[in-house]
Amino acid sequence: MSAAPHIPANPAAPAVEIGGLVKRYGQLTAVDGLTLTAARSAVTGILGPNGAGKTTTIEICEGYRRPDQGTVRVLGLDPVRDARALRPRVGVMLQSGGIPPSVPAADYLNLLSRFHTHPVPVAQLLALVGLTAVNRTPYKRLSGGQQQRLSLAAAVIGRPELVFLDEPTAGMDPQARHATWELITQLRTAGVGIILTTHFMEEAERLCDYVAIIDHGELVAGGTPAQLTGTAGQLRFRAEAGLDLDSLLAALPPATAAKESPAGHYVIEVLGHVDPLLLAAVTAWCAQRDVLATSLSIESRTLEDVFLDLTGRDLRP
Amino acid sequence: MIGDGLDPLGTPQDLDPFGTPRPRGPEGVPRGGTGGKVSPRDRGVPGGRPPGPTLSPAPGAAPLSRMIAAQASLEVRTLLRNGEQLLLTLVIPLLLLAAFSLEPLVNFGAGLSRVDFLTPGIIALAVMSTAFTSQAIATGFERRYGVLKRLGATPLSRAGLIAAKTATVIAVELLQGVLILLVALVIGWRPDASPAAIVVAPLLILLGTAAFSGLALLMAGTLRAEATLAAANLVYILLLGLGGVVFPLTKFPAAARPVLELLPTGALSTGLRDVLQHGAAFPAGNTITLGVWAVAAITFAARTFRWD
Numbered sequence: 001m002s003a004a005p006h007i008p009a010n011p012a013a014p015a016v017e018i019g020g021l022v023k024r025y026g027q028l029t030a031v032d033g034l035t036l037t038a039a040r041s042a043v044t045g046i047l048g049p050n051g052a053g054k055t056t057t058i059e060i061c062e063g064y065r066r067p068d069q070g071t072v073r074v075l076g077l078d079p080v081r082d083a084r085a086l087r088p089r090v091g092v093m094l095q096s097g098g099i100p101p102s103v104p105a106a107d108y109l110n111l112l113s114r115f116h117t118h119p120v121p122v123a124q125l126l127a128l129v130g131l132t133a134v135n136r137t138p139y140k141r142l143s144g145g146q147q148q149r150l151s152l153a154a155a156v157i158g159r160p161e162l163v164f165l166d167e168p169t170a171g172m173d174p175q176a177r178h179a180t181w182e183l184i185t186q187l188r189t190a191g192v193g194i195i196l197t198t199h200f201m202e203e204a205e206r207l208c209d210y211v212a213i214i215d216h217g218e219l220v221a222g223g224t225p226a227q228l229t230g231t232a233g234q235l236r237f238r239a240e241a242g243l244d245l246d247s248l249l250a251a252l253p254p255a256t257a258a259k260e261s262p263a264g265h266y267v268i269e270v271l272g273h274v275d276p277l278l279l280a281a282v283t284a285w286c287a288q289r290d291v292l293a294t295s296l297s298i299e300s301r302t303l304e305d306v307f308l309d310l311t312g313r314d315l316r317p
Numbered sequence: 318m319i320g321d322g323l324d325p326l327g328t329p330q331d332l333d334p335f336g337t338p339r340p341r342g343p344e345g346v347p348r349g350g351t352g353g354k355v356s357p358r359d360r361g362v363p364g365g366r367p368p369g370p371t372l373s374p375a376p377g378a379a380p381l382s383r384m385i386a387a388q389a390s391l392e393v394r395t396l397l398r399n400g401e402q403l404l405l406t407l408v409i410p411l412l413l414l415a416a417f418s419l420e421p422l423v424n425f426g427a428g429l430s431r432v433d434f435l436t437p438g439i440i441a442l443a444v445m446s447t448a449f450t451s452q453a454i455a456t457g458f459e460r461r462y463g464v465l466k467r468l469g470a471t472p473l474s475r476a477g478l479i480a481a482k483t484a485t486v487i488a489v490e491l492l493q494g495v496l497i498l499l500v501a502l503v504i505g506w507r508p509d510a511s512p513a514a515i516v517v518a519p520l521l522i523l524l525g526t527a528a529f530s531g532l533a534l535l536m537a538g539t540l541r542a543e544a545t546l547a548a549a550n551l552v553y554i555l556l557l558g559l560g561g562v563v564f565p566l567t568k569f570p571a572a573a574r575p576v577l578e579l580l581p582t583g584a585l586s587t588g589l590r591d592v593l594q595h596g597a598a599f600p601a602g603n604t605i606t607l608g609v610w611a612v613a614a615i616t617f618a619a620r621t622f623r624w625d
Contacts, residue, residue: 062470064625088378088472098467100459102395114387115472117377124370158472159375190372 013076015040015162015193016061020070023056030056032217043184043194045208049311053217054197055095058164062092075162088116091160093151095167101140105131105150109157116158129153130179144171152180156187165196169203181207201304215311228306233274235282236267237293251285253278274298378472388473388481393488406446406493411500414439417563418504429594436501437589438562443493444522445582448486448529450553456537457545466625486526513598518589524607525585531614538622561586581610
């Protein structure tokens, strides 16, 4: 067999560059014109409800599926055409499975370590993901969280430049989740690029340098967690139920929204940050009506608020 | 400390990030950090936290031969640890050889002793069990569990994976061959072969292996894993009965015989029996039959195989 074709390295290429990506399964359009760039040595989170097209997008980047339209470049290369050059450089953690059920954890990592020239030593990697004590246990007898950690170890054993993690902390208990976040942070510090999908907004807020929210196969918002959450400020307070919101809004600057939910809990939302004038206007309006506002707090929205505002609150199939 | 030096309680620095105590070696050194070569960057500051592994990018694919050897070695160990697979590939063939040789359960017809008739058939059964039944079931479940898909993301190419599977089959067949020949010789097997058999018998086994492997991958790559499991076992039982393994094809109606000899098991058992017991130089018909099966099955398997 001939050696891998020489492909000139392009260190300037982004980790992932997706342009106008379309993928259809029969009648269903899973990805619909997605454009997205992920920087190297950064953590990029792809967020979206079930069925938004996250896994399809990741699997196209991994070379498992071909796009119907658009371009995908991973480390500057085509995931299908240049698969041989890319495979050693890219680590993959599938959403589930992929490891032979009867094979002990250490044996599987030993196998993968022999596919690479400078693998992470298996014993050190097992210790890092907390599987030393179960290293002889077959995959099928590991707990769900342990299986995920073995899968994560398998993704990084070859010292890749870039890893794709599809829901890396699904099924983990809080301890394992925090330790996994620590490992992802270590990978980033070591210069590894990370693309992950997740349903946990706290995970995205903590880990990601850049977050892409996709829905119905399209990008609906992208930015740093601070950019995404900082676009709207909130002033919350409690008071007697049934205040006249229209009258309140009339006393406030334009482009302000107010709602009462649940009864007696009021939220006033503005673009940008809550400023002293807004706070003064709200308390002045209350004072005129002899209303005492309690538990008054000024917050920026959480990523979860942004996510639900953008993708709706309806349950997905 | 006494005994094996394990400290079940551990001290806080013996806890890994996941809170589980690290097993410690005899000197109380965490086992995790000392395995293999340690590069200078991996060494920690004395007295500090145990060093973590280096994760900085250093990608590279190992040589293909090393990847194939690693994959084949894991597959052989997995097969030898699997009870059902051992039943198919070793226990049943050896039991049939011993039982039918020692007791006159079947009248094999004139000319050959019982063990002389059985040994070539049992070799054919062993080839079928490993290359077809065992491989179809294992590959079908690997596909179902996403193992093949996951391997597709490693530096091991598909050609490399197929080479590893072939090496696995041949390694198991060599083990089967040694055990079957030992048992047969102990029972009193006396081959009557021309010198050409040294080349022709392995050639027949190789062609049979190729044909059965192609059929195994054709089945495993298209059917659901459970369907593959059922069908592969059914074919094993059917061809054990109809493939000239323990029942001579001469016992079947004259019209059925040519058809049965065109099946891969019948072609392999008849060809091997001609070469090993009847002193034939080259059973051309059976060789061609196996060659056609091999080319056809591998061609169809390559066209239809789905990796996930």
